[in-house]
Amino acid sequence: MNASPDSARDEILTRLHTALAVAPAAGPGPVPREYRTTGTLVPAAVLDLLADRLTDYKAVVHRCTPDELAPTVAAILTDAGVGQLVLPPDPPVQPTGWDGEHLRDDPATPLSVAALDTADAVLTGCALAIAETGTLVLDAAPDQGRRALTLIPDHHLAVVHADQVVQTVPEAVHRLEPARPLTWISGPSATSDIELSRVEGVHGPRRLDVILVAAPPAA
Numbered sequence: 001m002n003a004s005p006d007s008a009r010d011e012i013l014t015r016l017h018t019a020l021a022v023a024p025a026a027g028p029g030p031v032p033r034e035y036r037t038t039g040t041l042v043p044a045a046v047l048d049l050l051a052d053r054l055t056d057y058k059a060v061v062h063r064c065t066p067d068e069l070a071p072t073v074a075a076i077l078t079d080a081g082v083g084q085l086v087l088p089p090d091p092p093v094q095p096t097g098w099d100g101e102h103l104r105d106d107p108a109t110p111l112s113v114a115a116l117d118t119a120d121a122v123l124t125g126c127a128l129a130i131a132e133t134g135t136l137v138l139d140a141a142p143d144q145g146r147r148a149l150t151l152i153p154d155h156h157l158a159v160v161h162a163d164q165v166v167q168t169v170p171e172a173v174h175r176l177e178p179a180r181p182l183t184w185i186s187g188p189s190a191t192s193d194i195e196l197s198r199v200e201g202v203h204g205p206r207r208l209d210v211i212l213v214a215a216p217p218a219a
Helices: 005-022 043-056 066-079 113-118 169-175
Strands: 060-064 084-087 101-104 121-124 128-130 135-138 155-161 183-185 190-192 198-200 207-213
Touching (some): 043 060, 043 207, 060 066, 066 155, 066 207
Parallel strands (some): 060 207, 084 121, 121 155, 155 207
Antiparallel strands (some): 128 135, 135 183
16 A cells, blocks of 8 residues: 555655754864866877867867967858957957958947847857866956857857866866856857757857867977
């Protein structure tokens, strides 16, 4: 015979009272932090892991050296047919070799939402990237600009330098300034319904290009 709702409720409450009665009194004490707080991979492997995670999330990864950064960005813009590009106050690179229009977002005279919505793409840097989760973190620094820049245009180009990449989330949290407005990006904007039908570009860019900049290996 099934237990009545009242008896089931009473049994649950009895078990809770019993557990609370024997539990040690709560009090101040150290918080256990037994999880891994540092990475174990060599730098080259960390970059490979980041590229793998980003690709798995359907971002497009481009690798280049510092000297190749400007032409790499120009090639991406040209191939994507970008006509208008939004730039933060201090862009990570000037996309020379590309003939489109630059729209600079000046804090004194910020671009309107309508202007951001009609622009084809935005180019930013980042605060850092996390390899294990394939995440870019932006903190509204001058090379990234305000959060709206990376939420409204349909195409986001992000420049990530090798020294900005960490392996684990705890390493990232340690390096980030918590008082800054942090935006965590793991691949293009996407969601899915109950039938797991993926829809991209719902609450952010539907295309994410990540330019991973690292010095070439020593000869």
